[in-house]
Amino acid sequence: MNTPMTVAEALRQASSAGLPRAEAHYLLQAVLACSRSWLIAHDTDALTPEQQQRFEHWLTQRLDDVPLAYLVGEKEFFGLTLQVTPDTLIPRPDTEVLVHWALERMEGLTAPRVLDLGTGSGAIALALASRRSDAVIHMVDASAGALAVASANARRLGLKVQAHLGSWFEPLAGQARFDLIVSNPPYVAGNDHHLRALRHEPRSALTPEGNGLSDLGHLTQHAPDWLSPGGWLLLEHGWDQADAVASLLQERGFGDVSLRHDLGGQPRASGGRWAG
16 A cells, blocks of 8 residues: 655655745645645645545646646736636736726716727626726637636626637627727737647637737727727737737727836737727
């Protein structure tokens, strides 16, 4: 009969396999449903066979670059715990700059109408709803799986949003114009070497292929048809795409074109105001 593995032994196994200590702690905490302090104080406690099997399975997957969020099934974003699955892109902290900017643009508006395109897990839409309960927020995604996750997150968090299945603006027929449109669309170039490390996330949510600008161009081109006079379009993009996105906005006729930087100081979001 195999001797049960202790907490300390599980952590040593993970370390020997090459997993960073912080990630090993995170996985084991999720397996045991405990805090980090409990884990440290109980390093001689034994795992059950089921816990050991789950930990070793997760360890193998993590060493194959499966994101931690997919293994444990959740990710924190803007103070919200969101469920995530392989149907959704994993929310990144850098996207919070887009949320902060959107909240600024909503200041002074009563019951603003807001649209989040390509919502994924619902991160942006739900973050905005958590701060502006008066806002009328719509979220769109072309993936039925992703939209199901976003809708489930909304229900679990008790946040009111309206979900639409379809590509970009297509499912919005009959809707009134919006005061604000936000999007974190696919923007990674199709030949970017970073896609290899991101291979477990939905490729269609990461890249539109080509130079990465096609969806950004589509949104910039068609957003004015859905914006109220004075409404804003805010877009996340790659660190090296700021000039290109600014040109797209200006060429389409947006005014007050401006840029925001992410937590690492990189150009991360560009936006403009539609004068109508």
